[in-house]
Amino acid sequence: MTETELKFQIPAAALPALREELLARGATPQSLRALYLDTPDGRLSAARAALRLRLEGEAGWVQTAKALGADVLTRLEHDALVGPAPEPPALDLARHAGTPVAQALQAALQGATAALSVVFETDVQRLRLDAPAPSGAWVELALDEGAVRAAGRELPLAEIEFELRSGEPAALLHLAAEAVGRHGLWLDTRSKAERGHLLARKLPATPPRAVARPAASLPARAAVAGLLDGVLASASVLADPDMPAEAAAPHLSAWLRGLAELLQVLGRAAADEAPPDPAWAETLVALLAPLDTQPMVGAAARVARGERYNRLVLALLGWSQPL
Template identity: 40%
Template sequence: MAEELEIKLTLGKGGIDAARAWLAGWGSGETTRKRLVNRYFDTPEQALNHERAALRVRQADAHYIQTLKTQGEFVDGAHKRQEWEWPLPGADLNLGLLADTPIAENVNLARLAVIFETNFDRETRLLTREGATIECALDSGTVVAGSRQRALAELELELKSGDSTALLELASQLVGQVPAFLNLVSKAEQGYYLAGLGEPASRVDSDEPVTAWLQALGIHWLTGEAGQVCREALDALHQVATRMGLEEEWRWALAQDDRATDWLFDTRLLRLQLGLLQRPAR
């Protein structure tokens, strides 16, 4: 079992090409390319979803990996969660590997079946910043559930070694260069929603104002419905934005039409998101 710490950015129109150009601007460095086919499993009762866990089998070329992830927590806009990985000889799920994990007690493993897929091309590059090593993964493909599908375009920044503050600093380099917003909605949550499962609107449940607002933005992007954040949290965020010199960006964000989603990829929003994460809201 390991811990994973990453920031995920959802990319807007032209974002894949812009992110690719941004990565190339870092100079020499090897870029690896893979086609990833990911099958996600759950029971008919969505036992894993209720446990806030995700289970998949990933095929990368001729290799197969079974992965279990917990939702974990959000730390300065990054996902921090537990992760288990096991190599497999083929595409079939190995239930025996799950016996010693936290889900074994509450999930009927025999009822697990494929419920959706996320299939995408991944370009990966390692960057070094202020003593930290960060893996940048550019993903372009689709989320598939039965006959339904949804485009997938993301840039993930995962800390491999060093100080976690380097993640936020690296993400800040993208402002004005790549149309993107910091999104707390995982690939698995996108799959559940596309499959008609789960209630993402009920997940704006954080007591931390910045996290609650970020969750609401992700829900708005996923569903088209405005995620609700309490007035006390909005007031706290307004105070932080003012202290960080982001009053103009905050008022702009509050004025946006909650029936539209194009504004999520405006430079002002990413600047605001990252600025609010520079210090805790108090």
């Protein structure tokens, strides 16, 4: 199964209003406890994959495998219901046999000599709402509040996910853009798994992803989609209010390089492909102008958390989808 979803961080001041809005619209609460597993050398983490056992109320334990999808919007995922049990069940990779995500797991774990074991856990209170979206689509909203725990340390969580249940990705992006404007949300492509592994290793952030210049022959939509993976990953680190400046600095450099490449691609697209609204490029230039002479982490963080930037990247995500 492929899931289409986006996750956003929430300003602390906006969290009570967002919570109340979901409750007023009929959101249902759920307690979720999850154990995430990996090899001692972090093979799943390195492949940006995840394996978890999660206790989901009366349904009991569910084993889930996740792996990278085709782009920022998509992930491979497979859930296997294990059922009620007083203790966490044993992990069984055969539960995912025959699924695309099983192939990704096999590739990540090939050659591993040590067994999978619990690396970190999450304890979350979720508010879940099925919301109508444009063109008859439906989007699941999931507000998660709780904590990640690893190696005797704890990281608070407060984030909201938008997952497309039916319809086209444009509907999800439209609903997300509205919420960005209403609550000041900012896009965060770091998964709970990524943040949990970092906590377990006592690291603030993963290294930035390399920014490769797209081939001139690559269609503009494909080039933008490829660049957005690294751009949004670095923006997620920059926007984190708790990120130390020294950990964010390499991501600032990667983010600026990626955005410069985006502008180049969008400029080339005008000649041979229907480009996004030219005002998007002008908006990006205006947002980055203060950073041209003195690129500072604090100023970049404010841009990455800002409404104009987040609406811009949501629009680019929509435009870069295959026709």
